Amino acid sequence: MSISSLTIGEAHDKLLKKEISSTELTKACIEQIEKVDGTINAVVHRNFEGALEEAQRIDAEQNFDHPLAGIPFLVKDVYCEKGIPTTACSNVLRSKDYIPPFESTTTRRLKEKNAISLGKANTDEFTMGSSTETSCYGVTKNPWDLKRVAGGSSGGPAAATIADECLFALGTDTGGSIRQPAHFCGCVGLKVTYGRTSRFGVMSMASSLDSIGTLAKTVEDAAIILGTIAGKDPLDGTSGNMPVLDYRKTLKNGVKGLKIGLPKEYFIDGMHADVEKAVRDAAKTFQSLGAEIVDVSLPLTPYALATYYVLCPSEVSSNMARYDGLRFGHLEDKSADNLIELYIKNRTGGFGPEVKRRIMIGTYALSAGYFDAYYRQAQKVRTLVKKDFEDAYKNVDVILAPVAPTPAFIIGANNNDPVQMYLEDVFTVPINLAGIPGLALPCGQSKEGLPIGMQILGPQWGEETILRAGYAFEQATDWHTRRPTL
Amino acid sequence: MPLSPAQVRHIAKLARLEISDAEVEKYSRELSSILSYIEKLKEVDTTGVEPTAQVTGLTNAFREDVIAPQGPTTAELLATSPLPIEEQQIETPSAHG
Numbered sequence: 001m002s003i004s005s006l007t008i009g010e011a012h013d014k015l016l017k018k019e020i021s022s023t024e025l026t027k028a029c030i031e032q033i034e035k036v037d038g039t040i041n042a043v044v045h046r047n048f049e050g051a052l053e054e055a056q057r058i059d060a061e062q063n064f065d066h067p068l069a070g071i072p073f074l075v076k077d078v079y080c081e082k083g084i085p086t087t088a089c090s091n092v093l094r095s096k097d098y099i100p101p102f103e104s105t106t107t108r109r110l111k112e113k114n115a116i117s118l119g120k121a122n123t124d125e126f127t128m129g130s131s132t133e134t135s136c137y138g139v140t141k142n143p144w145d146l147k148r149v150a151g152g153s154s155g156g157p158a159a160a161t162i163a164d165e166c167l168f169a170l171g172t173d174t175g176g177s178i179r180q181p182a183h184f185c186g187c188v189g190l191k192v193t194y195g196r197t198s199r200f201g202v203m204s205m206a207s208s209l210d211s212i213g214t215l216a217k218t219v220e221d222a223a224i225i226l227g228t229i230a231g232k233d234p235l236d237g238t239s240g241n242m243p244v245l246d247y248r249k250t251l252k253n254g255v256k257g258l259k260i261g262l263p264k265e266y267f268i269d270g271m272h273a274d275v276e277k278a279v280r281d282a283a284k285t286f287q288s289l290g291a292e293i294v295d296v297s298l299p300l301t302p303y304a305l306a307t308y309y310v311l312c313p314s315e316v317s318s319n320m321a322r323y324d325g326l327r328f329g330h331l332e333d334k335s336a337d338n339l340i341e342l343y344i345k346n347r348t349g350g351f352g353p354e355v356k357r358r359i360m361i362g363t364y365a366l367s368a369g370y371f372d373a374y375y376r377q378a379q380k381v382r383t384l385v386k387k388d389f390e391d392a393y394k395n396v397d398v399i400l401a402p403v404a405p406t407p408a409f410i411i412g413a414n415n416n417d418p419v420q421m422y423l424e425d426v427f428t429v430p431i432n433l434a435g436i437p438g439l440a441l442p443c444g445q446s447k448e449g450l451p452i453g454m455q456i457l458g459p460q461w462g463e464e465t466i467l468r469a470g471y472a473f474e475q476a477t478d479w480h481t482r483r484p485t486l
Numbered sequence: 487m488p489l490s491p492a493q494v495r496h497i498a499k500l501a502r503l504e505i506s507d508a509e510v511e512k513y514s515r516e517l518s519s520i521l522s523y524i525e526k527l528k529e530v531d532t533t534g535v536e537p538t539a540q541v542t543g544l545t546n547a548f549r550e551d552v553i554a555p556q557g558p559t560t561a562e563l564l565a566t567s568p569l570p571i572e573e574q575q576i577e578t579p580s581a582h583g
Binding site: 096098099100101102194195208234237238240241300302303306307309310317321324325326327328329330331334336337338339340341342343344345347348351356357359360361363364367373374376377378379380381382383384386417418419422433434435460 | 489493494497498500501502503504505513516517519520521523524525526527528529530532535536537538539540541542543544547549557558559562563565566567568569576578579580581582
């Protein structure tokens with residue numbers, strides 16, 4: 001068994017005891033990528049030489065005090081790393097590989113503790129999608145069933161993590177893009193409270209909804225990563241002042257007396273029977289551990305998806321305006337007659353169809369005459385969605401729910417109708433609207449052997465509680481130890 | 487409420503995107519389908535509800551007006567441009583055509 005299959009906790013232990021070196025660990029991940037990535041297509045830019053240089057430096061310094069020292073990770077292709085191509089898996093930035101002259105705060109914080117970046121992982125173009133099918137590098141295949149998607153938009157990070165190509169990976173979650181791939185791929189996915197970590201250096205999709213987070217093999221690993229990346233950043237005006245707790249230390253506090261809400265609007269007709277069963281069985285497991293299950297209602301749930309699909313494309317249309325091909329990006333035709341012609345040609349030639357679709361919806365919703373009917377109304381419904389959660393948390397500590405109505409779907413199944421694809425997000429987008437944290441972790445398996453995950457949702461700044469609940473579940477079950485055969 | 491081809495063309499123009507005649511038809515269909523799904527928001531009674539612009543709970547994220555040198559140099563920033571650079575400026579086609 002390759003040492004790339006170790007968890008962060010296990011690898012850290014072995015590094016401290018000198019049973020393995022960081023160079024050996026990095027080489028093992030590189031070998032695993034070379035072995036399986038031709039099949040799953042999770043890695044889009046390789047930083048192997050840089051990674052090995054770092055590993056050798058770290059081995060020479062022999063300081064493994066921090067649990068992430070010497071640990072190799074992959075980065076979703078939207079986090080800017082100085083000197084490493086970062087293209088948002090879009091032809092806009094790929095045609096002249098965008099090489100950032102600066103580093104995102106999150107990757108900087110990890111590297112300051114000597115974690116090692118192996119390169120970039122696949123995503124839907126500019127993270128717009130729920131299947132990684134819109135990536136300019138092609139889809140990432142689900143390591144459990146190569147005919148199926150790994151999920152999206154963090155399909156690359158999730159597939160790479162469960163396929164042991166790295167020990168963890170960074171993702172982003174704007175409408176479910178960490179939690180849904182974690183559910184499809186059978187790994188842990190943590191979406192933080194909006195503002196818990198810094199978004200500086202992460203290419204923005206929808207600025208009031210984007211959340212940083214991680215894909216990992218265990219809840220403890222996610223807690224270690226969170227403790228390292230969380231905290232206020234002067235470079236991100238939306239990062240909050242809340243102190244960073246010792247999330248690893250409080251994991252073992254258990255769930256006795258924890259009140260867990262089961263929202264009735266998340267168990268709908270037409271959802272996959274195995275998904276419903278797995279989540280309800282998980283609730284029973286929590287009960288056996290001393291938690292109390294409480295029925296709750298989030299009545300605005302049926303409107304959350306529509307709210308998201310107004311607000312998100314609107315913010316997208318604004319954020320994508322910077323890709324005009326002047327300071328960076330795709331140059332279609334230098335001989336354009338005038339500046340506007342140049343913008344039109346660069347953008348039309350560079351963006352893929354899903355990005356164009358969202359830009360156009362957003363442009364429409366924000367345009368004169370429609371702003372109040374669509375955007376303003378959606379902002380008001382967002383207030384009500386957020387209030388649903390605040391009201392629920394008066395009676396429960398966390399909420400337990402399925403992540404998506406089905407396990408991983410077949411590649412191409414949702415390509416004929418954008419609305420059908422958007423419906424995949426029905427259980428995940430409310431969390432982004434409310435700005436609260438969510439932890440996805442494996443809790444079952446479908447009849448076809450596909451992973452099924454659940455999400456544990458916390459109140460704002462509630463990471464300590466959801467991590468503690470997830471950890472307790474892992475101690476009582478073994479879903480998180482399963483790996484695909486590749 | 488389906489979008490007319492004229493509306494789709496207008497939106498594309500605002501978004502600085504060029505779409506072919508075949509694409510006008512495709513986008514008209516797809517955008518109309520998305521918009522009709524979004525129509526259900528009108529069912530929600532939002533009388534007296536304040537809009538949410540951000541979920542941080544923060545107000546006025548200020549800092550002292552002090553220069554803290556950091557970040558990339560002008561040369562590094564210009565290096566990512568695909569256009570010709572002259573005297574630290576990016577040379578573009580005329581804004582007037």
